[in-house]
Amino acid sequence: MKRAQIKIINLGLTLLAEQGQTLGKVLSQADIPVRFECGQKGVCGKCQVKIISGSLSPPDRHEKYFLEFLGLDPSVTRLACLARITQDLEIEIPEESLLQPVKILDKGITTTFPLRPSFRQCFITLDKEKVTSSPAINEAIAREINFPNLVFSLETLNQLGEAVRETPQKLQVTIFQNKEICSIESDSTPSPLLGVAIDLGTTTVVGELINLENGETLAVASGLNQQLRFGSDVVARLYEATSSEARKKSLQRAAGRTINSLLNKLTKRPGISRENIMEVVVAGNTVMNHLLLGLPAHTLARLPFAPVFQALPELNSSELGLNISPWGKVYVAPNIQSFIGGDISAGLLACRLFEKSGRHLYLDLGTNGEIIINDHGELWATSTAAGPAFEGVGLSSGMMATTGAIYQIKIKDVGSSLEVKTIGRGKPRGICGTGFVDLLSIALRQKWIRDNGRITNRQNKIEVRPQVGLGQEDIRKLQMALAAIKTGVKLLMSKLKLDYSELDTIYLAGAFGTELNIHHAMDIGLLPQIDPAKVVFIGNASLAGARCLLLNYPLRKKLTAWVKKIKFLSLAQEKEFQDTFLKSLNLEPFPQKGKKGKYI
Template identity: 40%
Template sequence: MRLIVSLFPSGRRLPADIGELLSDVLVRDGVPLNLYCGRRGVCGKCFVEILSGEVPPGDESERDLAREKNLGLGRHRLACRLRVQGDLVVRVPEQALIPRARILTRGRGREIPLDPMVRKVAVRSVRPDLQSPRALLDGLKAGLGLSALRVVPEALFEAAGVLSEALESDSPVTAVLGAGDELRGVERGNTSSRLFGLAVDLGTTTVAADLVDLGTGTVIKTAGGLNGQSVFGADVVSRITAAFKDMSRAAALRAAVLASINGLILELSRESGVDPGEIYETVVAGNTAMSHLFLGLPVDGLAVAPFAGVFTAAPPLPADRTGLKINPLGRVYLSPNLQSFVGGDVAAGLVATDLAARPGNVLFVDLGTNGELVLKTDRTMMSTSTAAGPAFEAASISCGLPAEDGAVERAVLRDDGTIVLETIGGGPARGVCGTGLVDLIAAFLRRGDLAPDGRILRLEKRLAAAPDLFLTASDIREFQLAAAAVKTGIRMLLEAAALNIEDLNEILVAGAFGARLDVENAAAVGLLPRLPGDRVKFVGNTSLEGARALLLSSRERLRAESLPRVIRHLPLAQNEAFQNIFIKELPFKPWPPDEAPQAPRKEDS
């Protein structure tokens, strides 16, 4: 018997099976439910209100989560834990939906030589005659002045009609040529000025895309949105777990991310007047798991040691094979994965920052759910990744929000001991995003509310950032674990290279979290080492910037494809020293340590 779940106040009626999880019913109908923890019932993000219908009481852990959020114990239930046993009327509050995040779309920029993998050439074909009854494609080849022309099979059928019409009307055609004089298509008339490409940053949480004029290198429009896979869990591990040995879930994950990217393509097309059929090249930069899920490849190897993927560098793929709604004869190129969880987004970041050519010892840090690190010295390059978890995005924090309106992104301790908050959009504080979390922990440490070992030193075992905004002991612990994982990864890379922290000439911090991070506060809590002067640099969305470089320059692609061969990977999972160093790095303390006590940094009243 089919049951009905009715949504209030819209009145939408959703069919459900007896025993089906309410979260599955809602997601299937397109409700963007925030299932951060991957339906494990531990994050408390998907509480809904049951207005009508019989439901069993939640267990003790669910009741504890409800109390933390000041929810009524009777009618509020986690959608990921509630199995439908009868008809229900449900209200899904805004807090239970995936919020719209502020998306970082720019890096710091560097000059890229313009040499894309595809070009357009307007030409008149050489006519066949009785003396030389050459084939239509041979006439096109002669008109292009080429000694050889490799024809993509799909282009053969399109070219036949276009070339015949052009000869009859004595009009030009435009040849679309890929690398090695590969004929990808033939268009009517002179369309040589209408050639576009797409650079995509495929993040775990968000997706951003640049529409680029391949003739000039100019970014025409930029768009961004949430990764539709978020309903399967907020972090990479949740996605891998969902797809592990479950082909139907893997297909659903692929469909979700394709819908996200294709949605951005349609948005860019509407706003720019560029038809998707004029996009002949796309570059996608994402971490190892995201690139596999995008292609529909199994991620089972990433779920267990030694955490190996299916591919490092994939060949350019026909667009119609990938599901992207650009010209079906176009190509989709994935930024190469480096090794294990250090993926194509990092490779793109290394291209964007030109890491290999930077002088001295340079550390590249991408702080996200999977902290990825690359160390470049005068002698070698090494990479590693740490399971930092979602604390830097505040997704695992009880009052956490992504970088959206109402999220605290700055906190400053004043001389009178009060903490001044700055929110995105300037409105009332509704929650805390990652950079605000760093600032608040630094402020609580300076004010003496928080011990370096993470203990809350107040009678009420939570810390008030605002009248209705608190950090709990669990929140502090989440951040401790994430920061310690990053510190441990950095220390082990430096040790492997026989370097001290002071030997670093630069630290490059990539990503949205780094773009708004306060350096002094990050050093105060021990997240980043303290270095003099301007050695710590925030380099923005290097994944998108690097994808754009790979779109515009064949030379940059060759450089990216060489990275897996020259970067040595340092695995941490099986390293016996990791746990010992990790435990030592749990306390909040600056590193290198102070030679003498420093006065707290406070804003003047």
């Protein structure tokens, strides 16, 4: 097979590739962060490249239609995922086609539990008398620490034999959950035991480095999930993972690289070593958990739509290739059911929903909208396929929360121009989730669109800034996402025969809520229309929950028991699903107030 040279002018890179490969595959294999938001299926149009010299294969019918739709000249601009390499080539990858640093939420609700980490250190002195009065040296250590049933591996027994060549000897012993000796060192300088709590999201990942001996946060870091080159949402990742064993392993390696990259950032400070990280607690959605562990994902992609596990014991970090202590452990927060994963169970733990009296609604408004209700201690859960529209995916001006994304839109008076705020105060390049909520609410009040989503002007577009706005197809996609969330809330409330006025709290989790205008969200039906004072933003509850699980290991057993008691409502099996969904497509508040002032 002939090879070709690909020069990427603006990045200063040169790649070698086999002719006949798609340009997207070559860029992906080189780990160049191109926006392959559809998983290189040719349906998002975000992977545009500019041809400087040379040429690619002629655009096929699909790419030609897409380029015409976007108003692009195929002799200048091509879609990397569809164009094939035929000769040496010089290209530029526009900034808009590259993944940008995302505004990541690294703070969540503050909650505290007693400090009981999995790992702890003991410092003992072993002398000749203690050794000779015990049947074996390991028994002498167990007696000195006062844990008679400690387990010693062959490796720790080897360490022990080397450490006590001479007595008396000062020993530093590291114990896991008061039952297993992990390491024995002599005459070593005491160093703190460290742990890391991680929120493993589909798009972003956040980690918190914590001193396990006192609970102090030493560093916080974040980054993009390196699986993004396989697609921006869980559906695209599932497709890749189930296409072949090799692709599944590639996704697992990408998850491992993501976490190791995060660990590098967290341990940059002088005096902190990854060798001292004894445990990592991961809170991720069901798909991310499966991909990280390299488990089969086909049961999630099709019937029975069930995870292969709900809860697991701690795993050895070496099994996952994480660069921490050789004796390190990894704990994954338990999945609840189907597409409700460990990120939600951790979030419920952080806001202590399991322990609350009264009636509370928990919402995580992501690609897979998770909805949980606590009705006086009885917990019900459901999930709804909201899709990635409110993350900007698949919309003409949609983008993630990166520099230049419009996150807030206001209008002072009828007929006045729209005022916008962008992330990083940069030039508006597109709109992210909260900006779309504002724009839909304003458009309804200004009668630029009808309740059914129909645009009322002749241009069939609402322009916010030149080439940035909403088209009719964009609104339809947003309506579908809204209807999915509304349907899930309505059916779960109906199942429990609850009146919206009876809700004590709505907990809103995730980065989507931090800049969300509650009134605008209620205008379009994203949130139920209740007293806004009852809506509580809890930020990155997944990370907060992972922190709790890291610092108090007995909570893991409790959380697993709580999770097993949650009842699940399958929306697809509800008779009212289709009718409720169709009625929820209108852009309007829900529920409406009845004559007696009650919400119905």
